[in-house]
Amino acid sequence: MTERLFRSFLVHPIDDLDQARRARLIATATAVTALYMIGATALYAVGGRHTAMLIALSVAVIAALTHALARTGRLSATQLATAALAAYGALALVALQGQHSARLGALHIVVAFLGLATRPWMAAVQVVLQIAILAVVTTAGLAIPLSPPTTPVWADVVVQLLLITILMMIFTHGYQRLLAALIQRTARLEVAHAELVAASAQLERLVSERAIELERASRDLEAFATTISHDLQAPLRHVRQYLALFIEDAAALGEDRLAPIIAVQRSAVELTAKIEAILSAHRRASSERT
Amino acid sequence: MRVVLSRVVRSAFAVVGAPDADTERRSRLLLVMAAAMVVLLLLSAVTIKLVRGNAETWLTLSPIGVLAMLVTFLLARRGRADAGALVLSVFVCTALAAIAWTEGPGGVRMSVAVLGVVAVGSVLNTRLTAAVGLGLAAIVGGLGVSEAAGIYHGLDDSARDLVYGPFIRQSISLGVMVILLRRSYDRLVLQVRERERACGEAVACARAINSSLEARVAERTAVLQHTRDQLSELAAQLTADVRGHLGTIRRQLDEFAMKEAALGPAALRDVDKASSAAARLSLMTERLHEHASVGTTALRPARIAMDALIREVIDEYDRAGTGVEWRVDALPPAWGDPALVRTVVENLVGNAVKFSRNRTPPRIHIGHDPERGYFVRDNGVGFDPARAGNLFSPFHRLHREDEFEGHGLGLANVRRILHRSGGDITAEAEPDGGATFFFRLAAPSSETK
Numbered sequence: 001m002t003e004r005l006f007r008s009f010l011v012h013p014i015d016d017l018d019q020a021r022r023a024r025l026i027a028t029a030t031a032v033t034a035l036y037m038i039g040a041t042a043l044y045a046v047g048g049r050h051t052a053m054l055i056a057l058s059v060a061v062i063a064a065l066t067h068a069l070a071r072t073g074r075l076s077a078t079q080l081a082t083a084a085l086a087a088y089g090a091l092a093l094v095a096l097q098g099q100h101s102a103r104l105g106a107l108h109i110v111v112a113f114l115g116l117a118t119r120p121w122m123a124a125v126q127v128v129l130q131i132a133i134l135a136v137v138t139t140a141g142l143a144i145p146l147s148p149p150t151t152p153v154w155a156d157v158v159v160q161l162l163l164i165t166i167l168m169m170i171f172t173h174g175y176q177r178l179l180a181a182l183i184q185r186t187a188r189l190e191v192a193h194a195e196l197v198a199a200s201a202q203l204e205r206l207v208s209e210r211a212i213e214l215e216r217a218s219r220d221l222e223a224f225a226t227t228i229s230h231d232l233q234a235p236l237r238h239v240r241q242y243l244a245l246f247i248e249d250a251a252a253l254g255e256d257r258l259a260p261i262i263a264v265q266r267s268a269v270e271l272t273a274k275i276e277a278i279l280s281a282h283r284r285a286s287s288e289r290t
Numbered sequence: 291m292r293v294v295l296s297r298v299v300r301s302a303f304a305v306v307g308a309p310d311a312d313t314e315r316r317s318r319l320l321l322v323m324a325a326a327m328v329v330l331l332l333l334s335a336v337t338i339k340l341v342r343g344n345a346e347t348w349l350t351l352s353p354i355g356v357l358a359m360l361v362t363f364l365l366a367r368r369g370r371a372d373a374g375a376l377v378l379s380v381f382v383c384t385a386l387a388a389i390a391w392t393e394g395p396g397g398v399r400m401s402v403a404v405l406g407v408v409a410v411g412s413v414l415n416t417r418l419t420a421a422v423g424l425g426l427a428a429i430v431g432g433l434g435v436s437e438a439a440g441i442y443h444g445l446d447d448s449a450r451d452l453v454y455g456p457f458i459r460q461s462i463s464l465g466v467m468v469i470l471l472r473r474s475y476d477r478l479v480l481q482v483r484e485r486e487r488a489c490g491e492a493v494a495c496a497r498a499i500n501s502s503l504e505a506r507v508a509e510r511t512a513v514l515q516h517t518r519d520q521l522s523e524l525a526a527q528l529t530a531d532v533r534g535h536l537g538t539i540r541r542q543l544d545e546f547a548m549k550e551a552a553l554g555p556a557a558l559r560d561v562d563k564a565s566s567a568a569a570r571l572s573l574m575t576e577r578l579h580e581h582a583s584v585g586t587t588a589l590r591p592a593r594i595a596m597d598a599l600i601r602e603v604i605d606e607y608d609r610a611g612t613g614v615e616w617r618v619d620a621l622p623p624a625w626g627d628p629a630l631v632r633t634v635v636e637n638l639v640g641n642a643v644k645f646s647r648n649r650t651p652p653r654i655h656i657g658h659d660p661e662r663g664y665f666v667r668d669n670g671v672g673f674d675p676a677r678a679g680n681l682f683s684p685f686h687r688l689h690r691e692d693e694f695e696g697h698g699l700g701l702a703n704v705r706r707i708l709h710r711s712g713g714d715i716t717a718e719a720e721p722d723g724g725a726t727f728f729f730r731l732a733a734p735s736s737e738t739k
């Protein structure tokens with residue numbers, strides 16, 4: 001329900017590249033937290049502050065578990081665990097260090113981390129939760145801090161500043177890298193596209209070239225067929241005409257002696273018919289083709 | 291189709307291609323931040339008296355802050371995100387240094403420093419964020435050490451304030467800031483992804499178009515090849531059939547002439563004429579076969595030194611003693627199938643020699659025109675330009691055969707060769723004024739180089 005309420009303007013699904021980056025960020029931050037809290041636990045143990053030691057240890061354990069979850073790559077479970085860690089951490093911090101405003105600056109880092117690395121609505125909930133914790137603690141007048149810190153407040157502020165700087169640097173750097181990667185990918189696509197368009201133009205030119213060639217070839221073929229039907233027939237006609245003249249003039253020789261000429265005459269006629277047959281077969285074939 | 295395609299591409303790449311997609315969004319983010327800071331500063335200035343007795347620092351800082359944020363706002367409006375971020379950073383550092391100086395580096399208000407770094411970080415400039423964060427740590431640390439050493443003592447008025455009061459105000463501002471930052475980041479990434487998707491679609495679309503074009507090229511090439519095959523098939527069929535018959539006819543006529551030699555040449559004149567007509571036809575079918583085969587053999591293009599080629603062809607005619615006055619200009623090299631280009635040159639030069647042999651002296655000029663390509667010009671009989679349309683058709687003749695021998699296939703062959711090589715041929719002439727044939731070969735294409 002809460003998520004649905006915030007999703008409209010807060011949560012957008014992002015690609016895997018970004019998800020992986022977030023899981024890594026959470027893993028690193030929780031590892032650092034766990035190590036820091038183990039150190040704090042040891043210090044409290046040496047100082048004999050058992051309640052404080054137990055609180056620090058519990059934070060360390062939750063941080064270690066969240067880290068383990070982040071390593072498995074299950075991002076949504078990790079995000080929820082991180083939010084739980086942040087909520088419990090706020091409670092622990094107030095209990096241990098009291099309500100001094102500047103010392104609570106560590107909680108600002110937690111809010112920023114939740115907003116940037118997990119889901120934005122978790123940051124909003126964390127803010128509300130922190131204010132609620134402070135309100136309850138102040139009105140109830142609990143006996144806190146359980147462990148008043150020995151370091152001066154300004155040292156805390158310096159540590160907070162360093163931590164938030166590192167967090168913001170990681171975030172801005174990750175953002176730039178992700179953006180660069182995406183733009184590079186798009187640029188590669190753009191180049192591929194430009195090449196394809198160029199190839200397209202070349203192909204289109206090829207198509208029209210082929211069309212022109214085809215037209216020429218067809219015209220050639222037609223011209224060829226019509227001219228040869230005329231040009232090949234002409235010499236054949238001459239052969240027939242000359243032989244006819246000869247037969248007329250030399251009729252006195254008699255049919256026997258003229259037989260070879262008559263045979264030639266006949267085969268010239270046959271040849272004429274044959275050429276005509278080939279050409280008309282060709283014409284039929286080309287009219288079927290078109 | 292190409293127009294539509296390029297429009298799709300342009301719209302897809304317009305934002306991503308611009309290097310400022312990122313700057314633009316950062317500027318907008320800065321704009322929101324600056325506006326929010328102004329509201330925050332004004333609110334603090336108004337409400338500060340209610341919770342704090344000593345409010346000089348804030349009351350001094352607020353007007354400066356409002357001014358700085360207005361400058362930032364204006365810079366962001368003009369898209370200068372980094373310059374705006376610099377102004378913001380300078381103000382954040384100044385304000386925090388002033389708070390640390392007056393209230394002490396361990397004052398209740400100091401956790402606002404974290405807020406300042408997040409505000410600068412929201413401009414998404416890593417170096418600037420690092421500079422501000424480390425600079426502030428150095429200032430606060432320096433003041434803290436000075437305080438510890440007793441050199442300096444800040445004003446400690448934390449008792450007048452609710453201990454966690456500033457924290458709550460900061461916490462709420464921070465929550466809003468972080469959510470804005472994250473939202474802007476997510477949007478930008480989505481926007482880039484969207485462009486990437488559009489890009490991918492455009493690429494896929496172009497690929498599909500190309501493959502359909504390739505299919506069309508292949509189809510047309512196949513049809514073209516088929517047409518060429520038909521021509522050679524037709525020629526082959528005609529040649530094969532006619533050759534056999536003609537052989538028989540000529541043999542029978544020769545035998546008859548031999549057997550009846552007693553009749554005398556005058557009586558056999560018609561038989562002779564029939565025999566020579568058959569011989570002519572026989573020659574024609576051979577030429578026909580050659581002509582058809584031009585279209586079917588594969589081209590083997592190479593660089594051709596035209597000067598040398600022309601020289602060789604001319605030398606043959608000079609040896610034969612044609613008495614032609616040659617004029618040959620310097621010729622650029624050509625690109626084509628050497629054997630076929632040689633056929634072109636031989637045909638054109640041969641024609642020029644043939645049609646100018648009645649002149650005294652015959653003159654032939656071979657040169658190159660940058661616009662129309664190589665040319666062969668003679669001072670021969672020329673032809674009527676009105677009839678030049680059929681000049682290159684097979685068996686088409688503009689002169690009577692008893693004037694100039696030939697079969698009307700030379701120029702048809704030349705044109706077929708040039709067309710196949712991607713070139714062209716044109717002619718200009720006037721009756722009795724000589725003729726000029728211009729021809730061009732294809733420029734070497736990238737595939738054939």
